[in-house]
Amino acid sequence: MRDRLGRPPALLVLPAVLATLLLLVPLVAMVASTSWQDLPGHLTSRTALDALRISLVTSTVAIAACLLLGLPLAWLLARVDFRGRGALRALVTVPLVLPPVVAGVALRSAFGRTGLVGEPLLAWTGFAFPFTTWGVVLAHVFVSMPFVVIAIEGALRSADPRYDAAAATLGATRWTTFRRVTVPLALPGVVAGTVLGWARSLGEFGATITFNGNYPGTTQTMPTLIYVTRQSDQDAALSLSLLMLLVSIGVLIALRDHWLGTP
């Protein structure tokens, strides 16, 4: 180690090593205890494939909704000066720090069959979110939105607003400027926020199971399947977990330019 300022002190190096081990050992242990000959069977079982399908579909639909609604919100927070902007930004971060199970309870209160919005919705349309795949999507949107909005707002903020001014002098409306200047300039951040939100959505457990229960084929996602499988079949739970680990690593690789690009 070449460092002109002297050797890094053990008082700092030791905790750092410990921290690394704490993060690494569980993952290594999980991979090590996976039963490799049973793995293909576990991953191709009907319930596993259903859960994987529901996880992928709901996360993807949820992230599309997050982007459709969250990108405009991020733009408002980054580019428009209005009263209560600080309060709105704080509000956006609440689901980020809220225990997911509480998020599930809150969603129940709003969209449950007797909920504030859920009851009239049921009366008018005969549709209710809880215990449906749409309910899973709704829970995912609720927990992932903050990630998407905060990441994208940061990206929009770092895109120089003088480019917006230049576009305006050239005759562009704010919509044209948003579409052709602001978002393209912030695109790497927008993509990063989207992938981050998608990963959060894929791993979502607490709000989903509280709001929607755990019904194979409709609301059972990979995390909720792993949770119930673990109680009966440790090996199957390990196999499913390994699959999720691989997906997480995939996300990390997709984002490496943003987070791992700097040494």
Add this chain to the structure above:
Amino acid sequence: MRAGRLVADLQVAGRVEAGFTAEPGEVLAVIGPNGAGKSSLLHAIAGLVDATGRARLGDTDLLALPVRERRVGLVFQGQLLFPHLTALDNVAFGLRARGASRAESEAVARDWLERFGIADLAGRRPRELSGGQAQRVAIARALATGPDVLLLDEPFTGLDVSVQMALRMELGRHLRDFPGVALLVTHDAIDALTLADRVLVLDGGRVAQVGPPAEVAAEPRTSHVARLVGLNLVADGDTLLAFPPDAVVVSLQEPEGSTRLRWRGPIATLAPHGDAVRLMVHASPDLLADLTPAAATELGLVPGREVWLSTKATAVSRYPARR
């Protein structure tokens, strides 16, 4: 095209308070020291900063319009070319934004790139362009939309001297063809003298002087402009005295005779200037004096040394401080 006379009397709080008029086809140079309010004035006309007062272009009240409807072409300091678009798409941007088809916009943009001699760079991104090329694209982008007013904010800043010269001549051609009002913010006397029909001098956010370049250069009313054109400027009551540094005599003893045109102070700086040595003396005000290297050596001039400066009345031009 609403081309018409620009009549402006604008206030930007804490920045600038300036009234002026400019005729269609005229190039008005705006000069003044840093912080004089030059950029603020341009941005107020473009609508990018809040301004009060009035700005009429022909029959149109500019202040009542949002930025995108003012039809003002602004060439920003630092260009601000869209980094994710090619040179061609940058120039075509304004036309597309105003509703022209892609093909039509690109044809017009290509034509503008050709006029600036950079058609071969159409496919390049701004980061792949040199400073001079990028500035050409920026000017083409502003002109391509056919603006009624063209605003140029220090278009030569940050370019190599040789590039500046070439671009200045080129811009001069385009400005002659431009039918509307053009405002050129610059801190370079050469720009004002070669490109402008009239010069507007800003000082401390206010208009200090307006006039043809030759007149402003011969009878500057601010020390900033006097420095730009290389003159000493001394206020004497309501009269201003201007005289060139090479008409100043430097001596160690108080000069003989009854002339009032003498000053005393320490030498601030001493530097070669062409064939001469140029002194800056902290008299009141600061004065420049040119003398031969031999004379500077003989007098033993070094920074900090007290000297007397004097000049002959015949070398001085006198004019009223206020018109």
